Amino acid sequence: MVSFYDTRRRAVVPFEPLVEGRVSMYVCGPTVYDDPHVGHARTALTFDMMRRYLQWRGFEVTFVSNITDIDDNIINRASETGTTEPELAARYEQVYIDQMDRFGIARPDHRPHATEYVAEMLDFIGGLVDRGAAYSIKGKGVYFSVAAHHRYGDLIGRTPEELREGAGARVEVDVEKADPLDFALWKAAKPGEPMWDSPWGPGRPGWHIECVAMATDLLGETFDIHGGGDDLAFPHHQNEVAEAEGAELGFARHWIHGAMLNVNGEKMAKSLGNFTTLSDLLDAYEPQVLRLLMLQTHYRTVMELSDDALAGASGALDRLRAWHRRAVAAGLDPSAKHDAAAVARFTAAMDDDFGTPAGLAVVFDLVREANAALDAGDTDRAATAHSTVSDLTGALGLALASDDQAGDDALAAEVERLLAERGEARKNKDFASADRIRDDLAARGIVLEDTPAGTIWRKS
RNA sequence: GCGCCGGUGCCCGAGCGGACUAAGGGAGUGGCCUGCAAAGCCAUGAUUCACGGGUUCAAAUCCCGUCCGGCGCUCCA
Numbered sequence: 001m002v003s004f005y006d007t008r009r010r011a012v013v014p015f016e017p018l019v020e021g022r023v024s025m026y027v028c029g030p031t032v033y034d035d036p037h038v039g040h041a042r043t044a045l046t047f048d049m050m051r052r053y054l055q056w057r058g059f060e061v062t063f064v065s066n067i068t069d070i071d072d073n074i075i076n077r078a079s080e081t082g083t084t085e086p087e088l089a090a091r092y093e094q095v096y097i098d099q100m101d102r103f104g105i106a107r108p109d110h111r112p113h114a115t116e117y118v119a120e121m122l123d124f125i126g127g128l129v130d131r132g133a134a135y136s137i138k139g140k141g142v143y144f145s146v147a148a149h150h151r152y153g154d155l156i157g158r159t160p161e162e163l164r165e166g167a168g169a170r171v172e173v174d175v176e177k178a179d180p181l182d183f184a185l186w187k188a189a190k191p192g193e194p195m196w197d198s199p200w201g202p203g204r205p206g207w208h209i210e211c212v213a214m215a216t217d218l219l220g221e222t223f224d225i226h227g228g229g230d231d232l233a234f235p236h237h238q239n240e241v242a243e244a245e246g247a248e249l250g251f252a253r254h255w256i257h258g259a260m261l262n263v264n265g266e267k268m269a270k271s272l273g274n275f276t277t278l279s280d281l282l283d284a285y286e287p288q289v290l291r292l293l294m295l296q297t298h299y300r301t302v303m304e305l306s307d308d309a310l311a312g313a314s315g316a317l318d319r320l321r322a323w324h325r326r327a328v329a330a331g332l333d334p335s336a337k338h339d340a341a342a343v344a345r346f347t348a349a350m351d352d353d354f355g356t357p358a359g360l361a362v363v364f365d366l367v368r369e370a371n372a373a374l375d376a377g378d379t380d381r382a383a384t385a386h387s388t389v390s391d392l393t394g395a396l397g398l399a400l401a402s403d404d405q406a407g408d409d410a411l412a413a414e415v416e417r418l419l420a421e422r423g424e425a426r427k428n429k430d431f432a433s434a435d436r437i438r439d440d441l442a443a444r445g446i447v448l449e450d451t452p453a454g455t456i457w458r459k460s
Numbered sequence: 461g462c463g464c465c466g467g468u469g470c471c472c473g474a475g476c477g478g479a480c481u482a483a484g485g486g487a488g489u490g491g492c493c494u495g496c497a498a499a500g501c502c503a504u505g506a507u508u509c510a511c512g513g514g515u516u517c518a519a520a521u522c523c524c525g526u527c528c529g530g531c532g533c534u535c536c537a
Contacts, residue, residue, distance in 0.1 A: 012476090030537070043537035073535060156532075158463065163533075165462065207535090229537030230465090236536090259465085260531060296473060296485065302466070302530055309472045312486035316472095319485080322499055357474050361484035371500050375493080431495055438497075449498050456499085 002057060004050075004353045005300060007233060007255040008155050008241075012353050018224055018253060023054050023061045026215040026252070028228035028236070029111070031068040032092035033077040035277040036099050038290075038305060039261045043229040045291060046258035046299040048105045048397060050227075053350055056395035064218050065108040066211060067093050069115050070204055075193055085194050086115075099278045103287050104397060110218050114210040118196045121205045121213045124247065125185045125198075133246035134185055136200045137176050142186040146179050149242040155255060156234045183239050185209050208239035212251070222250030230257045259302045276305070288398060289314045295356040295396055316364075320393065322449075323367045324400035327386040329453045330374060336383035338391055342366050346392050356396065363392050415446060419455050 002015040017023055027047045030040055051063050068074075069089035078088045101107070125142055128134035133148040146152045152160050163181055184206040189195035195202040215223065228237060237255065244251035263276055281290065293313035297303040327334075342362055349358035370385030393400055418437050425433040438448050441457070449456045 028537075031535080037537085040537050046537090071535080076535095156464075158533090162463070165533090230531065231536055234532060235534090258537075260537075262530070292485090293472080298474075300465090301473080304472065306472080308470095308486085312472050315487080316485045319499095326499070355474085357484070361474075364484055368501080372502095375501060426495080429495075435496070447498065450494075451499075 002054070002351050004254070004256060007237075007257050010157060013254070015224075015254070017059070018222060021059060023059045023225065024219040024223035025051065025061065025063050025225040025227060026211070026219055026223060027063070027065045027108075027226075028211060028232055029065040029067050029108075030096055031071050031073055032089045032096055033071075033073040034092060035279060036096050038263070038276045038278055038281055039229070040096075041100075041103055041105075041278045041281075041290065042261045042294055042303065043258045044100055044103070044105045045294050047227050047256075049295065049299070049356060050225075050256070050354055051106065052397050053354060053395055057347075057350075062110075062219065063106075063108045064110045064112065064215065066214050067096075067111060067113045068207070068210065069093065069113045070194060071114075071207060079192075095279075099282070102282055103278060104291060104399075106397075112214040112218060114205065114214070117210060117213045117217070118205060120217060121209045122186075122196075122198050124209060124213055124243070128185065128243065128246050131246065135178065136186075139188055139201075140176065141184050141188045141203055141206075142200050143177055143182040144185050144239065144242060144246065146181040146183075146242065148246055151245075152181065152242055153238065155238045155241055158234075183208065183235065185243070208236055209243060211236075212240050212243050212249075216244070216249060216251070223252060225254045225256055226252030227256040227258070230259050233257050258299050261303050261305055263305050285310050285314065286317070289317050291396075291398060292317050292320075292360075295360055295398070298357055299354060320363070320367065320389075320398070320400055323371060323386075323389065325449070325456055325458065326374065326451065327370070327382065328401075329451050329456050330379065330382070331453065332374075332379060332383040332386045334387055334390060336380075336387040339366065339384050339388040342385075342388050343392070346395075350395075359392070359396065363389055366392075415441065415457055419448075419457065423455065 003012050004015060005011070006013045025047070027043075030036060047063075047065075051061050054061050067089075070085065074085050074089055078085045081088065097107075125134060128144065129136070129142065131148075132145070134142055134144050136142045146160060153163050160181060164179075185208075186198060186200055186203050187206055188201055188203040193204065195204060215226065226237065226240070233255075237257075241251065289310060290313070293305075293309055294303065296313065296316070342365075346359050346362040349355040349362060352358075366385050366389050370382050370389065373379075373381040373385060390400065418441060422434045422437040425431070425437070441448060442460075445460050446457050447460045449458075
């Protein structure tokens with residue numbers, strides 16, 4: 001049975017879907033005002049992994065992830081760069097989508113935009129006002145009344161009193177608000193800002209309300225999983241909970257948060273000068289290397305990103321691919337029946353809070369056994385391991401087939417010709433000629449592997 | 461300052477009181493295989509899990525304290 005850590009319940013709990021065999025999940029997407037960085041990639045990968053695993057496990061998954069295309073950051077950035085908010089948001093949304101595609105993150109089933117949901121948000125806010133869970137302040141907007149939500153703070157295990165202390169200590173309290181914890185549902189527009197008409201005057205929606213509107217519209221008033229980065233738990237997700245429960249919606253049955261990522265021992269931040277865009281990283285390392293590295297760390301552990309770590313993952317990926325090449329060269333049956341014991345171990349690891357590190361350990365154990373089996377000439381066992389490895393890596397979104405030989409037919413033809421020549425030389429024990437060919441190819445970035453089934457080549 | 465989460469071999473990282481004789485990966489070293497390589501296989505590596513106390517028959521795993529790091533309390537994946 002699938003189980004995972006539920007932030008709100010503070011424990012690993014069994015997953016009992018609302019509808020048998022189905023999973024509805026909503027994951028907070030980015031505010032599109034800048035290039036996505038590696039941290040965005042980690043969160044996206046965390047939920048991509050969960051989605052793929054649940055699908056592999058037989059669930060029909062509906063996955064929604066939004067685009068926040070109106071917010072302070074967008075407004076500020078647009079004015080800084082002399083463009084309009086819609087143009088800026090559209091540009092960075094495209095960059096986000098391109099980079100996530102490049103990283104191999106499956107596209108969501110629905111990708112709603114905040115600006116498409118203003119009418120729904122206004123309805124929602126009106127409902128909260130009618131229920132007495134929200135109030136308006138003339139010229140400022142509409143605020144949610146935290147007093148109306150007795151459990152406020154429960155998502156992160158804090159009481160309203162504790163939160164007020166923190167708020168008072170750190171944030172300038174707006175004296176007009178009834179409670180320092182009250183937060184904006186609707187913000188009155190300042191001159192020159194994008195605005196929509198509302199019963200409370202022209203303005204724009206607050207951040208939290210958009211996710212409530214979009215999630216419930218696309219997934220229903222109650223849905224299975226709401227996810228996001230750890231830094232969103234408070235206040236964003238807590239406020240979503242307050243809003244939804246203020247309107248008496250069931251809302252998310254489970255909350256999942258993915259841990260942050262550090263670069264060279266430090267938080268990644270522009271101010272520290274270690275801000276790594278996903279684009280830059282993917283220029284330097286293959287997407288699969290980054291995916292493997294992230295999967296080798298549990299999603300709730302703060303992970304370290306460094307050149308050493310990346311190099312390590314690169315080596316690990318090479319090992320997986322080398323096995324795959326070898327299996328293909330040996331003509332192993334890719335549809336051989338799976339190793340049930342290994343699949344069971346993998347499933348147990350993953351069912352326990354998406355234990356990808358342990359799941360990968362099963363895969364690597366299998367690869368070692370498979371290599372040994374092939375060394376020993378046991379092709380049946382090797383084929384079983386091969387098909388199992390492919391199945392399990394597939395569940396994790398890792399593609400082992402490399403396109404090392406693709407894209408250049410002329411080169412491929414030439415290499416094949418040289419390999420034939422070298423093969424002839426080796427047969428005649430003319431190793432000097434054979435080695436010269438291999439060295440020449442190596443100088444051109446072509447690596448050879450001699451196997452009983454023939455010589456395999458690939459780009460290094 | 462308050463709250464939460466961490467500190468495990470050269471590196472990344474699992475581990476959630478008893479098969480820990482601490483998973484898995486990377487790097488290193490020795491051996492096997494190979495004409496030689498590459499790939500692969502085998503072997504080797506923490507008497508120790510930040511530090512100091514404590515609980516327990518039993519602790520990396522629980523409790524207390526100290527030091528260090530991260531996150532949240534403010535836009536944030």
